[in-house]
Amino acid sequence: MANYPSIDAELLRSFVAIADHGGFTRAAEAVNRTQSAISMQMKRLEEDVLQRSVFERDGRQVRLTPEGQILLGYARRILKLHGEVLTTLREPHMVGSVRIGTPDDYVMRFLPGILSRFAQAYPLVQVEVHCEPSYQLLQRRDLDLSIVTREPGTEIGQLLRRERFVWAEAPGFNTHEQRPMPLAMFNTECFCRAWACNALDSLEIPYRVAYTSPSLSALMAVVSAGLAVTAQLQSLVTADMRLLGEAEGMPELPMSSIVLLRSERNQSQVSETLAEHIVEGFRL
Structure with a gap:
């Protein structure tokens, strides 16, 4: 059996962030790392682990190579399973509450599937949904998570799609x-x-x-x-x-752009777990 090197989940998380955000700078902000740290991670991924190029670089712009496209599909699946294992084993009986704000636009289209999967995994968590336009949600400070629509160039938070x-x-x-x-x-x-x-x-x-x-x-x-x-x-x-x-x-x-905002004051395991479900749900 071939002795291949393992791929660290943090490498995959940074790789997916670059693919989602279209560059190293925004990806670094999304995963709370410096741009130089992200660059070193990708150098390690390409040269030491895969021995394949996963990005084509054109100035500040980066695009996925064919190998990078293949890796992206596997990376999303691996990170999803990684998160499910940790939350299931470490927080099998998670309890608490989470307050989420979203425009009416997304309630019928995205939330039913997201909340259904979240409720199946964490039936004891109470979810409070507030439906308001994006400009009102941006002014609120009492919500744990907010899904808002933003103009290009004014994105804040985590890009959903x-x-x-x-x-x-x-x-x-x-x-x-x-x-x-x-x-x-x-x-x-x-x-x-x-x-x-x-x-x-x-x-x-x-x-x-x-x-x-x-x-x-x-x-x-x-x-x-x-x-x-x-x-x-x-x-x-x-x-x-x-x-x-x-x-x-x-x-x-x-x-x-549709983005996810996290509260700076009300962060918890419950809200972060729901945030992960929201990110996944907007990709479906």
Whole structure:
């Protein structure tokens, strides 16, 4: 049997962070290490452990090599199992409570699976969910964890995923052809509303914000009735909706980042374990 070197979990954790954040600097912040320490870890991983390059370097940008892509899949599985073993054996009867804040957008799309898996593993933990827009969650200091949407370049916390905003309307309607085009959008404090309006202004498409609500389900009900067009993250648009793009004369919308914030004052094993479930759930 070949005597291969073992791969330290910390090496894999740093490697995954680089892949997720697109560079060494942000990865170092995510895993609470210096950039030089991350660089030394990756040098050790490539030269001593794998004897293969896992990154292609282009200035400050890094991309995964084919071998790196293969390693990324294994690394995620190994770290997931590593975390499950430790939490199951060290905290088999974890008790306590955790307060999580999230916009209404993500409650139906992501939270059911996340909370279901967490409850199966830790049935004695009480989870308190607060649904508020991102700009309000950013101002709160009483939550253990918060999931918020951020504009590119303003990311803080741990990146969960990046997604593009898309236009959507009900099938069977041509609401986007109405002038002014009726929109169903979140309230004025939401930056995605400004993005949508600015994009339409750039093409000189007349519009009016006909419906507003802090609730995604309310907005989608309006859109489903053929009363308005909306702009939302692509994962939040249900399969029964019609996506609109260049062919329909609609402007392209930018990418957005979904991030996880941890409280600086209320850190605990319970909240960190739920945070791990949230990170995994947003990758599914």
